[in-house]
Amino acid sequence: xxxxxxxxxxxxxxxxxxxxxxxxxxxxxxxxxxxxxxxxxxxxxxxxxxxxxxxxxxxxxxxxxxxxxxxxxxxxxxxxxxxxxxxxxxxxxxxxxxxxxxxxxxxxxxxxxxxxxxxxxxxxxxxxxxxxxxxxxxxxxxxxxxxxxxxxxxxxxxxxxxxxxxxxxxxxxxxxxxxxxxxxxxxxxxxxxxxxxxxxxxxxxxxxxxxxxxxxxxxxxxxxxxxxxxxxxxxxxxxxxxxxxxxxxxxxxxxxxxxxxxxxxxxxxxxxxxxxxxxxxxxxx
Numbered sequence: 001x002x003x004x005x006x007x008x009x010x011x012x013x014x015x016x017x018x019x020x021x022x023x024x025x026x027x028x029x030x031x032x033x034x035x036x037x038x039x040x041x042x043x044x045x046x047x048x049x050x051x052x053x054x055x056x057x058x059x060x061x062x063x064x065x066x067x068x069x070x071x072x073x074x075x076x077x078x079x080x081x082x083x084x085x086x087x088x089x090x091x092x093x094x095x096x097x098x099x100x101x102x103x104x105x106x107x108x109x110x111x112x113x114x115x116x117x118x119x120x121x122x123x124x125x126x127x128x129x130x131x132x133x134x135x136x137x138x139x140x141x142x143x144x145x146x147x148x149x150x151x152x153x154x155x156x157x158x159x160x161x162x163x164x165x166x167x168x169x170x171x172x173x174x175x176x177x178x179x180x181x182x183x184x185x186x187x188x189x190x191x192x193x194x195x196x197x198x199x200x201x202x203x204x205x206x207x208x209x210x211x212x213x214x215x216x217x218x219x220x221x222x223x224x225x226x227x228x229x230x231x232x233x234x235x236x237x238x239x240x241x242x243x244x245x246x247x248x249x250x251x252x253x254x255x256x257x258x259x260x261x262x263x264x265x266x267x268x269x270x271x272x273x274x275x276x277x278x279x280x281x282x283x284x285x
Contacts, residue, residue, distance in 0.1 A: 008087045017063035018056040022048030032099020036062025046269035060192025072195040077104035082114040098122035119222040133234020141201030147194040155181035165258035167229035222248040227256030
């Protein structure tokens with residue numbers, strides 16, 4: 001697809017590369033690890049006739065640069081959403097987030113950093129993980145070991161994500177895999193991934209000792225599309241997200257893994273378009 005491109009500066013000095021396409025309801029689409037905006041390459045053409053899709057590279061990923069000398073803190077990603085919303089003058093955008101992007105979207109509404117009409121989530125979590133269902137977190141979240149493993153893995157991190165993340169690896173786009181392999185060869189993106197995992201590990205410890213910091217329920221319309229054959233995230237997280245977001249509707253995809261928007265793009269797009277029709281009929285507070 002042809003994209004309109006933007007370069008947006010944040011208050012702390014990051015530079016965000018943002019693409020957009022389509023027209024209609026504004027949807028801010030936020031990718032996960034280890035990808036960039038191209039995560040939505042299969043989904044975007046199916047939604048562009050109904051939605052204005054805004055696709056940033058998260059800070060430290062793809063073409064977006066974090067502030068010089070600073071680590072990538074996941075808590076800053078929510079503020080980056082606010083920067084994009086403000087710079088593009090988005091009124092009541094819908095936030096679409098996969099994996100890390102879903103975490104950032106939920107964090108944005110938790111902290112009330114700006115307007116949001118609804119949440120569209122794809123296999124994600126927020127401040128909770130079950131290690132029995134996410135064994136990779138046990139290693140990647142350790143501050144020194146995790147950082148070393150991620151840097152040593154390089155492009156093999158993309159191989160691992162795609163091999164284990166798809167219920168049927170044959171459905172993965174070879175060009176997308178190669179693109180992600182190149183991204184993971186970048187020392188800046190490897191550092192961003194390691195920074196995020198280290199922050200998740202620290203957050204888990206902080207929440208254990210400070211239960212008052214646990215997230216609160218947020219009343220916002222939402223849709224969670226969950227690939228049921230997810231190697232990376234435990235299915236019990238659907239219940240956790242449902243309690244955190246009482247307005248959440250959960251739609252399972254039995255034949256998809258961690259990347260349902262890539263493995264079943266037509267079905268995911270159809271479900272999102274149906275949700276948009278339902279959302280248009282709801283009163284907006």
